[in-house]
Amino acid sequence: MRIDRRGFLGRAVAGFGALMLGGCDRLSEQSWVKEFLGSAEGANRWLHRDMLPHRTLAREYAEADISSHFRANGSTSPDDPHYRRLAAGAFAEWRLQVAGLVDRPGAFSLDDLRAMPARTQITRHDCVEGWSCIGKWTGVPLAELLARVGLRPEARFVVFRCADTMDDGGRYYESVGLDDALHPQTILAYAMNGQMLPVPHGAPLRLRVERQLGYKMAKYVMAIEAVDSLSGIGRGKGGYWEDRGYEWYAGI
Numbered sequence: 001m002r003i004d005r006r007g008f009l010g011r012a013v014a015g016f017g018a019l020m021l022g023g024c025d026r027l028s029e030q031s032w033v034k035e036f037l038g039s040a041e042g043a044n045r046w047l048h049r050d051m052l053p054h055r056t057l058a059r060e061y062a063e064a065d066i067s068s069h070f071r072a073n074g075s076t077s078p079d080d081p082h083y084r085r086l087a088a089g090a091f092a093e094w095r096l097q098v099a100g101l102v103d104r105p106g107a108f109s110l111d112d113l114r115a116m117p118a119r120t121q122i123t124r125h126d127c128v129e130g131w132s133c134i135g136k137w138t139g140v141p142l143a144e145l146l147a148r149v150g151l152r153p154e155a156r157f158v159v160f161r162c163a164d165t166m167d168d169g170g171r172y173y174e175s176v177g178l179d180d181a182l183h184p185q186t187i188l189a190y191a192m193n194g195q196m197l198p199v200p201h202g203a204p205l206r207l208r209v210e211r212q213l214g215y216k217m218a219k220y221v222m223a224i225e226a227v228d229s230l231s232g233i234g235r236g237k238g239g240y241w242e243d244r245g246y247e248w249y250a251g252i
């Protein structure tokens, strides 16, 4: 039998990754890995982006595993007047703006998004603060939407702009690289546990990017922009929390 080095290494690393993804109690065990591999972000990037196949799926769960209470965190009721008006009208007037490095910028209603192919997934949400909940999410794959608007080859990141303003006056925003943007489990969710997405969890639309920590999962998404650099956005680090010290690549 011919053992191809790449295949062997790939399998070894995939096994190692599975070990780390096993349960919330194992999150802390990553610290020795991080030390071993140098900086935490370097280790994450090495493991996720360079070693694991880019389409590795996050674990999915069964209906029976869904948390009876899913904690809401960060903003839970944006006070932006425009958002409040949209919420009062059950988001019938809400439109998702899609712009930037795309051939056909556009605005999509909830009905437009619901008419697109949908994906449902039961996944575990891990917040950096140390709690996890399992929920069922339904939405349109981001890859599907990006294909419709014609993502241009120069695009390297997708930025999400949210309706909520944080305590220091900054608006929440997030971004992902193309490997996560086009990943099959990356969806723009409009439903949670079979119901319309509730306001505390990001109505009418929130990102699910299942291989990363909770803060990447932008709630109250109003606009999406494809860009080739994050430097001109916010303070340049790719997200509200990243601008305040968190890692941009928050692999679990």
Ligand SMILES: Nc1nc2c(c(=O)[nH]1)N[C@H]1C(S)=C(S)[C@@H](COP(=O)(O)O)O[C@H]1N2
Residues within 6 Å of the ligand: 070, 071, 072, 073, 074, 075, 126, 127, 128, 162, 163, 164, 172, 173, 200, 201, 202, 214, 215, 216, 217, 218, 219, 220
């Ligand atoms: N727009 C927006 N998105 C956000 C946040 C926020 O404050 N505003 N908090 C983030 C954090 S830290 C987490 S853990 C999750 C919480 O999602 P949940 O409220 O559905 O639990 O949303 C993320 N997305």
Ligand SMILES: [Mo]
Residues within 6 Å of the ligand: 073, 126, 127, 128, 129, 214, 215
């Ligand atoms: Mo979080």
